[in-house]
Amino acid sequence: MIHQLLERPDDKVKFFGALTVIIKLNKESSSLSDEDAAELLVRLVEWYSQSLARGRAGSLVSRKLSSAIATFFLHFHRLWPAYTRHLLVCLASHRPLDPSAVDDTVSSADALARLSSTQLQAAIWVVTSVMDDVARFDLNAATNAGLYDAVVRNTPDAVVLMAACLSPHIEDPTAHSDAVKCLQSWATFAQRASSGHSNIPASLRPLLEPVISSLSRDSLFDASAELIVDVLSNYPTLMTNTQYEYLATLFTAPWARERYEKLLQGDFDFESVQFGHLLLGFGEAKAEALIQSSDGSSQHLLSLLCGLLTAAGYPVAEDRIFVPAVEFWSTFAETLADHVHLDEPEISSPSAASAMTQLLAAVSRAWQKITYPPSGEYCQWDSVDRIGFSDARKDVVDFLQSAYALAGPQLVATFADLTLSALSQSAWLPLEAAAFCLGGLADCGRDDIRFDAALTPVFASPLFSVLGDNSQAGVHLRTRQTCLSLIEQYNEYFERNVEFLAPALRLLFTLLGEQSMAASASKSILRLCSSCRHHLYPETEGFLDEYAALTHGRRLDCISSEKVLGAIASVAQAIPNPHQRYRACARLLEFVVRDVHRSRHFNASSPGADDHPCRGLRCFDSTSDEHPGLHLGLRALRSLVSVGKGFQSLSDSSIDVDASGRRLAVSRDGLELLHDQIMEILRELDEAFGKSSEIIELISSVLRSGFSENEAGPFVLPPDTVTHFLTIHTASTTRVGVLVNTACSFVSSLQSHEFPSREAICSTLLMWDIGLLRQLSEPESDPELSQNGIEFASRLLSKAPATVLSLRPADAAEFLFLFTLRVLDGKEPLPKGAAADFWVKTNPTCTPLNARIVDYS
Structure with a gap:
């Protein structure tokens, strides 16, 4: 079938035939005997030669056939170990030969001398396809050892082939470009090659010189620059010092100056930008040398690199070289830091001082480039350019921070x-x-x-x-x-x-x-x-008055309101006098209560589209479809969370590491009233909007506000009150698993303080937790509850094991243990992990049980 397809005159049919060969080889190569495989190779080479003879008319088919021949090598490299030499001889003799007919006694050079530029290019196509395909294999795997050895064996022949194509005698620029791409694939292979095969990079190095020389020719610049940039960035040791010096001299040549000026004047075509990358790649590869040398050539190169920051146009939107240039100078600053000594400038080398001058010049040029355009022009940019420009500004800040280490x-x-x-x-x-x-x-x-x-x-x-x-x-x-x-x-x-x-x-x-x-x-x-709370607390009343004036005029959006309330709360937290501190908290709660009342009012009515309380404010834009009542309820709770965070003690305050078991001091200066107010807010909003998962999450955040505190405060709520609030919720409560998770944190916080009712609270919460799990038809019906419910039991098991092990009635404990086993048999990964952890804590030394847990997990 393949023969018939490739013999047809239609190129599309031929192309399909070549594609079929590739597919068949990848899927069914194991079904071919060695004799059949050798015959297929001969036919492939024959078809390839015939396609090449048709010239450009068959180029598309020829490229696909080159891929098919490369695919054959991947699967049958043991039958075709010297594939490059065999292919060259076949092309030179204009007839397909059996692989066994071409051995080591046959000279590749003789065959190359008889090949036209078209045939050389055809051989390059096959070698490039092989190397590109090999790059997708893990050559360190034992199964690919034979393929690796076969590629290494072909290195000398491939190098001779590439050298022939890179010769100045070959006038076809496409043949040169294809040879450069082939060399790029070989450079990638050489980088991955075993250190024992140092002959591979050594063989490739001489090929780089004609590539560097070809940079001055416009028709060859594109492919050559791409290869050199790749080598400079990823494999700089492949180039010799002589080649680096040669490349440096080219940057001062008239053609390079012309390309450089075009780039700075705003020519950001591909080749122009590629020249900029070439210059940056050289600078990155030779950064140490540029720093350690104070000669005119090095300073000139640094000046060129600095000048890349001054190309015309706004970064990203127009200037395509600015971002890589800034990234280069950031890296250069970090390298320079090893040579400049701020505290002892006398031991810094003169060359480092010169490099430092160039660095500061780069700073001066970089910051000016990130000036925003006029509004009219900026509005015309698309989102990609806007984001890119913003990211470029961040890159400049990164550069400045690197430069700060020096300046x-x-x-x-x-x-x-x-x-x-x-x-x-x-x-x-x-x-x-x-x-x-x-x-x-x-x-x-x-x-x-x-x-x-x-x-x-x-x-x-x-x-x-x-x-x-x-x-x-x-x-x-x-x-x-x-x-x-x-x-x-x-x-x-x-x-x-x-x-x-x-x-x-x-x-x-x-x-x-x-x-x-x-x-x-x-x-x-x-x-x-x-x-600055400790400096500002005398002004707390003034801040409260200022906030009251803002809210009275309805000029403050919800997001800003939450932040300002949190700010005032943090200032109030620093008030030394408890009575004044709690009075300030009461005023803050008044603002929250006002929002609660408004939310209940809107919830009970049917407001029109124009009645939204935040219409025209920032928060309305993203929540316009939210019911006004719920919107205000969320605002109230977020504000309460913000106030709770503000009243938390500073993280750097001293903590008694032996605090476990101490009694929490309770002040009677109005705290009970504040506690009642906070709980009433939570109850009202839970009753009105408890179907909202976000409401439940915010309620939990309010409760958690006081868990980490070591002293009494407005948000350090009485444990019995927290326990009662949590346990009134059932499995039908929206996101009840969040509340169970809050209970986990709650019982942990109880361990730091002495409460007469601590054990009773833990027992009550555990029975509530088990009751919630009992209400589940299956553990998978609410994975969040299952996971958090088990984690709560695990937490108690580690903090208060007697509470779990002496649980009454006994069937509650039995249910808990059986429930965790059911979860281990389930499919949900997070609950299963929690159940496994539970059993490890229950009996960590039980080897059979641990083995079962591992199996389940």
Whole structure:
């Protein structure tokens, strides 16, 4: 059938015939005897020669036949070990020969001398197909050892073939390009080859020189540059020092200068960008040498690399070389750090100092490129360009952070000066770029007081008044948001310089009323208030009044509201006087209760489409289809969660490591009323919106707020109250497994404190847990409940084993053990893992049981 297909005159039929050969070989090669396989090879070579004789008319078929011949080699390399030589001899003699007729006594060079450029190219196709196919195999596997050895055996013949195609006597640029691609496949193989076969890379190295030479020819540049870039990036040791020096001299040649100038002028065609990658690849491969050398050639190359950051156009949207150039300089900075000594500059080499000068020049050029375009132009970009530009800005920040390791706080001072300069000139977009870079350096030294000298002029400047004045014509929205984020990024500065706290917070609260600024302002308020709470707590009442005014005007969206309430709560948490602290908490709860009442009102009515309480605010855009009542209920709970987090003790406060078993001190200064209020909020919203899984999750988050606390507080709820709230829920409750998981955390928190009713609470919760599991028809009907229910029992087993082992009635314990065994027989992986863990804790030394658990898992 294949013979008939390949003998037909129609190229499409011939192509299908060649494709059929590949499919048959891949699926049914084991069914061929050695004699049949040898006959097939002869026929394949014959068909290949016939197709080649047809010239371009048969090129598509010829390429597919070359793949078929390569596929034959993969399956029958033991019958065709010297495939390259055999193929060359067959093509030179214009007739197919039996593989056994071509042995080591036959010279490849003699055959090559008789081949036309077309025949050379045809041989290259087959070798390239073989190498590309071999790349998909694991050559370290024992089953592929024969294939690996066969490829290695063909190395000398393949090298001679590629050298012939790369010879300047071959005028066909396509033959040269195909040879370069073949060499690229061999370079990949050489990189994977065993270290014992060092002869492979040694054989390939001489072939790189004609490839480097061909870079100056426009018709050969594309393929040659791709190979050299690949070698520089992935296998730099393949090139010799002489070849590196040769390549370096080419960068100063007229053709290279012409390509470089075209790139900088905004020509981002493939070949132009490829030249940029070629230059960057060289710089990356020889970074150490460039740093250690102060000669004019090295400095010129560094200057060229620095210049790539100045190509015309906006990064990604237009400039396609900027991102790889920034990535190069980030890596270069990390390499340079091993040669520059900030604390002992006298031991830094002069060449390193020169490289440092180039690095700082790269910093100067990089930050200017990330200035946003005018709004009109930016709006015309598609989402891909916008995301790419944003990512490029992040890459620049990464570069600046790498450069900081070398330049130190002086880099912060530089961008502080650039920020002030742009501010004085009312250059709003450059101001945004400078402030963005200044903020990006915050991670380099949040607690470094050396930053203060640079930052104080910025925060003492008219910056705050400019940001707060919405009437300032031309101030870009993004500029205001970026500058505002400086407050959040440098909040430690405000801890050290409290005189700037008041104007910063005054600005932030002013901007809360602007929808476009509320998100940035509320985020900064939360961060600043949380870190500076011990300085701000005397102003708690003022913050509460400010928030009340904002909510009264309905100018605050839900997301911003939650953050501001959390910020005020963190400030209130620092109030030393318990009575004043709890009074502040009561005022915060009033805002939450107001939202609860509004949510119940909307839930009981049928509001129209225009009656949504947050219409026109940021939160409405993503929740417009949400019922207004539920929307307000979620807002109330999220606010309560935020307040609960704010009232948590600071993580760096001292913790008594011997706290287990101590009694939790309980204050009577109004805590009971606060506890009652919080629980009433939870009960009301649970009753009204308990079908919402998000409501259940938020309720659980509120309950958890006090579990980790070591002192009494508004959210450290009485254990009996928490227990009662949890146990009123049944298996029909939405996401009841979340509540069981909360119970797990709850019983763990009880172990740190002495409660007279601790054992009774654990027993009550365990019976509730077992009761929930009993209500399941099958464990798989609610995997979340099954998993968390078993994990709760496991937690008790490790924390209070007597509670589980002395469980009454006895059939409850029996059910629990049998239920875990049923889960082990099930298909849900998470419940099965929990059940296995339960049994390990029950009897960790029972070998047969452990074996069964492993089998089930």
